[in-house]
Amino acid sequence: GNQLSHMSPIYTIEMGDELLAKLARDATFFVRAHESNEMQPTLAISHAGVSVVMAQAQPRREKRWSEWASGKVLCLLDPLDGVYNYLAQQRCNLDDTWEG
Numbered sequence: 457g458n459q460l461s462h463m464s465p466i467y468t469i470e471m472g473d474e475l476l477a478k479l480a481r482d483a484t485f486f487v488r489a490h491e492s493n494e495m496q497p498t499l500a501i502s503h504a505g506v507s508v509v510m511a512q513a514q515p516r517r518e519k520r521w522s523e524w525a526s527g528k529v530l531c532l533l534d535p536l537d538g539v540y541n542y543l544a545q546q547r548c549n550l551d552d553t554w555e556g
Contacts, residue, residue: 531538
């Protein structure tokens with residue numbers, strides 16, 4: 457049957473374009489027979505694609521005073537979330553979690 461025997465963990469690392477190109481060029485994927493642990497030459501995938509999710513390591517935009525003030529006001533209007541946010545993040549600023 458179709459069973460998932462192993463799933464690799466997900467790692468977050470910084471990569472440049474050169475490293476991504478090298479990984480795509482050098483990558484090879486093999487499948488082993490589960491019973492005998494022997495290489496199966498019937499399935500080999502070379503040049504496997506690399507999935508990349510891009511995210512900034514640190515936010516670049518400056519927070520405006522109105523955003524800062526609205527976060528403080530939201531802490532007063534919703535004290536339970538404010539206390540939780542303060543305990544979890546050592547600060548109470550709900551403007552990042554509220555949408556409006």
